[in-house]
Amino acid sequence: xxxxxxxxxxxxxxxxxxxxxxxxxxxxxxxxxxxxxxxxxxxxxxxxxxxxxxxxxxxxxxxxxxxxxxxxxxxxxxxxxxxxxxxxxxxxxxxxxxxxxxxxxxxxxxxxxxxxxxxxxxxxxxxxxxxxxxxxxxxxxxxxxxxxxxxxxxxxxxxxxxxxxxxxxxxxxxxxxxxxxxxxxxxxxxxxxxxxxxxxxxxxxxxxxxxxxxxxxxxxxxxxxxxxxxxxxxxxxxxxxxxxxxxxxxxxxxxxxxxxxxxxxxxxxxxxxxxxxxxxxxxxxxxxxxxxxxxxxxxxxxxxxxxxxxxxxxxxxxxxxxxxxxxxxxxxxxxxxxxxxxxxxxxxxxxxxxxxxxxxxxxxxxxxxxxxxxxxxxxxxxxxxxxxxxxxxxxxxxxxxxxxxxxxxxxxxxxxxxxxxxxxxxxxxxxxxxxxxxxxxxxxxxxxxxxxxxxxxxxxxxxxxxxxxxxxxxxxx
Amino acid sequence: xxxxxxxxxxxxxxxxxxxxxxxxxxxxxxxxxxxxxxxxxxxxxxxxxxxxxxxxxxxxxxxxxxxxxxxxxxxxxxxxxxxxxxxxxxxxxxxxxxxxxxxxxxxxxxxxxxxxxxxxxxxxxxxxxxxxxxxxxxxxxxxxxxxxxxxxxxxxxxxxxxxxxxxxxxxxxxxxxxxxxxxxxxxxxxxxxxxxxxxxxxxxxxxxxxxxxxxxxxxxxxxxxxxxxxxxxxxxxxxxxxxxxxxxxxxxxxxxxxxxxxxxxxxxxx
Amino acid sequence: xxxxxxxxxxxxxxxxxxxxxxxxxxxxxxxxxxxxxxxxxxxxxxxxxxxxxxxxxxxxxxxxxxxxxxxxxxxxxxxxxxxxxxxxxxxxxxxxxxxxxxxxxxxxxxxxxxxxxxxxxx
Numbered sequence: 036x037x038x039x040x041x042x043x044x045x046x047x048x049x050x051x052x053x054x055x056x057x058x059x060x061x062x063x064x065x066x067x068x069x070x071x072x073x074x075x076x077x078x079x080x081x082x083x084x085x086x087x088x089x090x091x092x093x094x095x096x097x098x099x100x101x102x103x104x105x106x107x108x109x110x111x112x113x114x115x116x117x118x119x120x121x122x123x124x125x126x127x128x129x130x131x132x133x134x135x136x137x138x139x140x141x142x143x144x145x146x147x148x149x150x151x152x153x154x155x156x157x158x159x160x161x162x163x164x165x166x167x168x169x170x171x172x173x174x175x176x177x178x179x180x181x182x183x184x185x186x187x188x189x190x191x192x193x194x195x196x197x198x199x200x201x202x203x204x205x206x207x208x209x210x211x212x213x214x215x216x217x218x219x220x221x222x223x224x225x226x227x228x229x230x231x232x233x234x235x236x237x238x239x240x241x242x243x244x245x246x247x248x249x250x251x252x253x254x255x256x257x258x259x260x261x262x263x264x265x266x267x268x269x270x271x272x273x274x275x276x277x278x279x280x281x282x283x284x285x286x287x288x289x290x291x292x293x294x295x296x297x298x299x300x301x302x303x304x305x306x307x308x309x310x311x312x313x314x315x316x317x318x319x320x321x322x323x324x325x326x327x328x329x330x331x332x333x334x335x336x337x338x339x340x341x342x343x344x345x346x347x348x349x350x351x352x353x354x355x356x357x358x359x360x361x362x363x364x365x366x367x368x369x370x371x372x373x374x375x376x377x378x379x380x381x382x383x384x385x386x387x388x389x390x391x392x393x394x395x396x397x398x399x400x401x402x403x404x405x406x407x408x409x410x411x412x413x414x415x416x417x418x419x420x421x422x423x424x425x426x427x428x429x430x431x432x433x434x435x436x437x438x439x440x441x442x443x444x445x446x447x448x449x450x451x452x453x454x455x456x457x458x459x460x461x462x463x464x465x466x467x468x469x470x471x472x473x474x475x476x477x478x479x480x481x482x483x484x485x486x487x488x489x490x491x492x493x494x495x496x497x498x499x500x501x502x503x504x505x506x507x508x509x510x511x512x
Numbered sequence: 513x514x515x516x517x518x519x520x521x522x523x524x525x526x527x528x529x530x531x532x533x534x535x536x537x538x539x540x541x542x543x544x545x546x547x548x549x550x551x552x553x554x555x556x557x558x559x560x561x562x563x564x565x566x567x568x569x570x571x572x573x574x575x576x577x578x579x580x581x582x583x584x585x586x587x588x589x590x591x592x593x594x595x596x597x598x599x600x601x602x603x604x605x606x607x608x609x610x611x612x613x614x615x616x617x618x619x620x621x622x623x624x625x626x627x628x629x630x631x632x633x634x635x636x637x638x639x640x641x642x643x644x645x646x647x648x649x650x651x652x653x654x655x656x657x658x659x660x661x662x663x664x665x666x667x668x669x670x671x672x673x674x675x676x677x678x679x680x681x682x683x684x685x686x687x688x689x690x691x692x693x694x695x696x697x698x699x700x701x702x703x704x705x706x707x708x709x710x711x712x713x714x715x716x717x718x719x720x721x722x723x724x725x726x727x728x729x730x731x732x733x734x735x736x737x738x739x740x741x742x743x744x745x746x747x748x749x750x751x752x753x754x755x756x757x758x759x760x761x762x763x764x765x766x767x768x769x770x771x772x773x774x775x776x777x778x779x780x781x782x
Numbered sequence: 783x784x785x786x787x788x789x790x791x792x793x794x795x796x797x798x799x800x801x802x803x804x805x806x807x808x809x810x811x812x813x814x815x816x817x818x819x820x821x822x823x824x825x826x827x828x829x830x831x832x833x834x835x836x837x838x839x840x841x842x843x844x845x846x847x848x849x850x851x852x853x854x855x856x857x858x859x860x861x862x863x864x865x866x867x868x869x870x871x872x873x874x875x876x877x878x879x880x881x882x883x884x885x886x887x888x889x890x891x892x893x894x895x896x897x898x899x900x901x902x903x904x
Contacts, residue, residue, distance in 0.1 A: 080641065081672055083641070084644055084645075084648070084672060084676065086707070086710070088710070089706050089707045089709075089710035089711075090703075090706050091706075091710075092706050092707075092709040092710035092713055093702065093705060093706035093709060093740070094740075094772075094773065095702075095740075095769060095772055095773070096702075096706070121843070123838065176845055176846070176849070225703060228701060228702035228703040228706065229701050229702070229703045230701070231699055231701055251817065252817045426527065427526075427527070427530075430527065430530040430531065430534070431530070433534050434530055434533060434534050434537075437534050437537040437538050437541065438537055440537075440541050441537040441538075441540055441541040441544070444540075444541045444544040444545050444548070445544055447544070447545070447548050448544045448545075448547055448548045448551075451548045451551045451552060452551065455555065458552075458556075460549065460552055460553070460556075463548060463549060463552055467545055467548075570797060570798075570801075573798075574798060574801045574802075577798065577802075577891075578801065578802050578805055578891065579805075602794060605792075605794040605795075606794065606798060607888075608887075608888060609792065609794065609795045609798070609887060609888050609889075610798075610888050610889065610890065610891060611888040611889055611890050612889075612890030612891075612892065612893075613890070613892075614890065614891055615888065713866075714888075716888070
């Protein structure tokens with residue numbers, strides 16, 4: 036201690052502030068985990084008897100358009116579109132939007148699916164970039180397929196184009212390279228069929244990580260823990276977020292985002308809201324917030340439903356470079372969504388959404404990395420001034436580390452008690468091992484990437500961060 | 513001014529508390545990890561057991577279905593619950609896949625082997641999960657004697673039990689079970705309706721002459737169901753009644769459904 | 783012994799039908815998905831005497847299997863399609879695609895056997 040009472044008090048206050056913040060974070064995590072676990076248990080107990088195939092008995096099931104924007108995916112696009120067409124459902128079409136790819140995507144599609152240009156006129160209810168042509172297949176086996184060729188305008192613009200073309204009341208927007216559960220539409224559609232008094236505007240499913248999994252002809256055959264460490268950490272990360280987080284928010288009716296990769300929603304409401312925003316890099320989370328806000332502003336009763344089953348498997352970044360781009364983009368998306376809808380903050384009109392979810396999102400998604408960095412900086416200053424209390428320092432670090440590991444272990448246990456997708460002991464050991472490493476090599480990087488997102492937002496960088504994907508075809512060969 | 517840092521007691525407490533919390537978290541992490549592994553090991557063992565059971569079950573059931581006198585003296589007496597569960601699942605599966613003598617043989621075996629007693633004990637259980645499972649199994653294997661007992665089952669406010677009960681009644685006693693809902697306030701949402709139609713198709717529930725009566729139910733969700741069922745059976749006189757109903761009814765939703773179904777049906781001929 | 787390629791994703795039906803057909807002196811090649819069945823067809827279509835396939839299959843449906851068979855050298859290879867009950871419109875399409883027989887589930891194994899015998903004899 037310095038002996039100077041002012042500074043000592045300041046340090047004391049700082050210690051306790053950090054401690055308080057840390058405990059707040061931990062406590063909220065634990066409460067959410069508890070609520071999620073309870074919700075999941077109940078869901079699974081009820082869902083034991085659900086026979087999704089029964090849905091196929093009804094001809095008039097909610098009809099759905101799958102919208103899949105594609106940019107330079109010629110390598111894998113045919114296989115991926117085929118697997119989309121093979122989804123188990125009565126009443127759907129697939130709209131592939133070629134967003135001005137520079138590769139041979141369009142040629143490959145035309146050739147493989149015997150596409151012919153239609154006379155359909157394109158009506159841009161939501162303004163988009165120019166559409167060069169709408170194609171359908173000459174082969175009746177692919178009658179459900181539409182391919183739209185348009186000028187490049189980014190993901191949101193491509194999704195809006197698909198939305199304009201669709202004639203179905205419900206939409207599912209996905210990345211073409213997602214591996215979908217074959218019952219995905221049955222599961223997403225069920226809540227719409229059960230609705231009675233309040234309108235279901237969106238249902239969202241869980242995304243899992245497909246790296247190192249065995250994939251055959253666009254279908255998941257065997258689930259394995261990724262060999263790549265960076266991808267493997269993300270498995271733990273996704274388990275925590277989806278199993279221990281989302282379910283609780285859904286129970287509290289405060290689910291701000293339908294998972295980043297996909298969900299099913301009401302086309303009419305989405306169009307009334309103006310479709311996807313091209314002004315943000317987080318268009319999927321922004322739209323769902325806007326839709327909910329719209330319903331509340333209109334005073335219409337509505338619900339958003341969350342389906343905890345893993346429905347969509349996606350390839351996670353395997354290098355820090357691409358992960359960094361993804362995470363800084365997520366951070367920019369968060370900032371933009373929070374800023375656009377700042378009026379919801381602490382606004383009792385929006386109930387749990389405004390009073391709890393929004394502040395929580397602000398505090399833990401946006402502010403937490405900044406607090407961490409501030410804490411780190413102050414610690415450096417204290418070290419420089421050589422007034423750091425090393426005992427406390429070590430204890431704090433140890434506490435945070437142990438808690439992070441503890442929480443990951445709960446997530447792993449929750450997965451094993453619910454969906455049980457990792458069948459081998461070996462995979463569980465691999466996941467547990469990476470949970471020990473995560474706080475050391477992975478977490479600091481995500482904090483760095485969040486900071487970078489903040490910085491880029493300040494600098495006004497709007498780039499989408501190109502995701503170079505390895506493509507699944509390597510694994511299927 | 514009070515010197516906070518000089519309160520040594522508090523400092524000691526804080527340090528001690530921190531160490532304690534760290535220890536607790538560490539131990540809990542290990543416990544959760546071990547619990548995960550234990551669960552997995554148990555599951556792997558169970559899967560192995562299931563595989564062995566399944567081989568035994570297949571042998572018995574194939575013998576009964578396809579051979580003249582296979583599996584006559586088989587009884588589940590003394591078999592484990594897991595075995596019984598698996599066997600019922602297989603029985604229902606084969607029963608769903610095959611019609612004719614093979615299906616009847618499955619029904620007879622369900623009773624003779626003693627499996628029926630296991631299912632009967634389930635519908636008498638106090639857990640709704642067991643009751644639902646029992647009703648499903650008994651009715652899927654067409655055990656008519658359970659009908660009256662199923663009729664008496666009541667779980668206040670549990671929609672899953674109610675739905676399964678109705679499905680079981682339809683399997684065992686046909687579509688006449690729907691008539692009591694004609695003027696009730698029970699709303700049959702699309703999910704329930706798809707389950708009913710699924711059961712009707714899968715279980716080959718016979719057509720009911722009184723189906724057109726349901727069209728005029730005050731419970732509009734029953735009318736909707738009736739429209740869908742008439743469309744499924746495609747009985748000429750009932751289809752005529754359906755067209756007539758379309759002219760009479762003022763309900764837009766019902767008209768739209770009739771239009772949708774009739775259009776779907778005529779499209780391939782165009 | 784005649785060889786039957788059996789493609790069906792319901793594991794229980796695949797097993798029981800295989801057993802039943804073997805019992806009736808057929809050699810059965812059981813597959814639970816369309817992709818593997820197609821791969822086999824490309825290689826050894828000459829060896830196969832009859833195909834029994836489900837309509838809704840993982841990876842490649844019954845339609846694709848028929849289409850691909852009709853393009854092969856042995857294009858007259860008889861195909862029996864198993865359909866779930868109540869898909870009338872698909873049946874119409876299937877007739878056009880060129881399946882030889884339809885059997886809608888649930889079915890009696892004896893009837894399936896008669897159809898097989900009608901198409902390829904014992």
